Amino acid sequence: MILKKNNIVLIGMTGVGKTTIGKILSKAINYDFIDIDSEIEKASKIRVYDFFIKYGEMEFRKIEKKILYKNLLNKRKKIVSTGAGIVGDANILEHIKDQGISIFLDINLNILIKRLKKNIRNRPLLASGNLENTLEQMYKDRIKNYNKADIKIIVDGFSVNEVISEILEKLICYEKS
Numbered sequence: 065m066i067l068k069k070n071n072i073v074l075i076g077m078t079g080v081g082k083t084t085i086g087k088i089l090s091k092a093i094n095y096d097f098i099d100i101d102s103e104i105e106k107a108s109k110i111r112v113y114d115f116f117i118k119y120g121e122m123e124f125r126k127i128e129k130k131i132l133y134k135n136l137l138n139k140r141k142k143i144v145s146t147g148a149g150i151v152g153d154a155n156i157l158e159h160i161k162d163q164g165i166s167i168f169l170d171i172n173l174n175i176l177i178k179r180l181k182k183n184i185r186n187r188p189l190l191a192s193g194n195l196e197n198t199l200e201q202m203y204k205d206r207i208k209n210y211n212k213a214d215i216k217i218i219v220d221g222f223s224v225n226e227v228i229s230e231i232l233e234k235l236i237c238y239e240k241s
Contacts, residue, residue: 136160215238
């Protein structure tokens with residue numbers, strides 16, 4: 065697939081499938097794959113969860129932004145899986161849109177809650193408090209910026225392959241517009 069922009073950036077809530085979809089999509093269109101959380105872990109030599117505990121969210125967001133910008137400016141074609149909270153800074157979203165095609169992977173909150181009940185140990189912002197209330201508040205805080213993405217894909221009830229097919233179709237339409 066030939067796109068005008070080198071980067072495809074996946075945004076969306078924690079647990080929506082950005083990393084899984086990004087890895088498979090990158091193979092399907094022969095792009096490199098970058099997971100920002102993994103890059104932070106490589107750079108800091110500690111897990112994201114532990115990074116949050118040791119240094120806090122503000123420091124995490126600074127490093128996240130630096131790694132994202134570095135990767136977006138690199139001329140290699142890549143798919144970037146971001147952290148869920150990256151859209152808290154509207155300037156970052158504008159930079160993403162300047163340097164790539166942003167894709168918002170959206171999910172029904174009830175489905176997301178069921179997914180995350182089984183796996184919250186690596187998600188520092190969900191580790192304390194009521195999971196449902198925390199996710200609802202995060203979604204409300206972020207949805208306005210998520211909806212500014214170039215492409216929106218609803219993942220509810222679809223297999224990974226169906227989501228990939230939908231992304232490919234929408235990328236073709238996006239390139240034509």
